[in-house]
Amino acid sequence: MEASFTSQKTYIDEFSPVEYFNMYYDSEQGKLPEWTDFVLQTLHEVFSSGGVEGDTIIDIGSGPTIYQLLSACEGFNKIIVSDFLEQNLAELQKWLKKEPGKFDWTSYIKHVCELEGNRVSWDEKAEKLRSKVKEVLRCDVLKKNPFEPLTLAPVDCVISCLCLEVACKDMDSFYNALTNLKDFIKPGGHLLLLSMLNSRYYAIGNTFFSTLPITKEGLEKALKDAGYEIVEIKYAAQNYQSNVEIFTGDTHYYVKARKPI
Ligand code: SAH
Numbered sequence: 001m002e003a004s005f006t007s008q009k010t011y012i013d014e015f016s017p018v019e020y021f022n023m024y025y026d027s028e029q030g031k032l033p034e035w036t037d038f039v040l041q042t043l044h045e046v047f048s049s050g051g052v053e054g055d056t057i058i059d060i061g062s063g064p065t066i067y068q069l070l071s072a073c074e075g076f077n078k079i080i081v082s083d084f085l086e087q088n089l090a091e092l093q094k095w096l097k098k099e100p101g102k103f104d105w106t107s108y109i110k111h112v113c114e115l116e117g118n119r120v121s122w123d124e125k126a127e128k129l130r131s132k133v134k135e136v137l138r139c140d141v142l143k144k145n146p147f148e149p150l151t152l153a154p155v156d157c158v159i160s161c162l163c164l165e166v167a168c169k170d171m172d173s174f175y176n177a178l179t180n181l182k183d184f185i186k187p188g189g190h191l192l193l194l195s196m197l198n199s200r201y202y203a204i205g206n207t208f209f210s211t212l213p214i215t216k217e218g219l220e221k222a223l224k225d226a227g228y229e230i231v232e233i234k235y236a237a238q239n240y241q242s243n244v245e246i247f248t249g250d251t252h253y254y255v256k257a258r259k260p261i
Contacts, residue, residue: 054156061163
């Protein structure tokens, strides 16, 4: 199966947040998917060991998900979530405002509470995250100013999970997106990227969405060329297998990069 590059129009017309959640994040059996195990463990270590903290963190391409912010909410006063699609922003608002039909993230929240030593109950943790999300914004990471027409002040940290390979059709575009993000990170601030190497597509229902099959070498070169210092980088084999190939990619990656002072 080869998917040609998925247009923004296809995203607008065919990306269903509910189907996305059901396929990739529904933890009905109580077991978290391999991807989120990797992300939650990694981000717990990042945020509990100090060094990545400050006033504001922006999540780029949040989609309809909040799992990626559960540890981050300990290190920052303010969280801005963002996505290209209105339907994803609406889903995030539902969770933030506790509206009927909101996605159930309870097992993810409980898991992070456990990692943090159960200092607070899971519903207190959920409330803490809700209270820190101050803005829900539309963004397009392909634009020089992704938040156009808004101009955001530079922030201490940008995080992005599974977004850049989805938005970018080639390595030039990936490099440009990294450069665009760098413009609104403060000097000395951080970029945290978590995603998948060598992925070509993922499915939502019967629709296939393309992804940029990035390599270790390509990733590290793009970061350096865009002017970041790589502080930490981690690769982990992706072992999930199923009869129906709903996504491709063989390695999870995590990068902590710094914008030089
Ligand atoms: N971060 C979430 C969602 C990843 S799915 C998670 O970890 O599951 C990829 C997301 O990238 C989708 O929500 C999609 O709307 C968003 N996206 C696609 N093109 C984009 C663009 N040009 N700018 C910003 N976000 C984009």
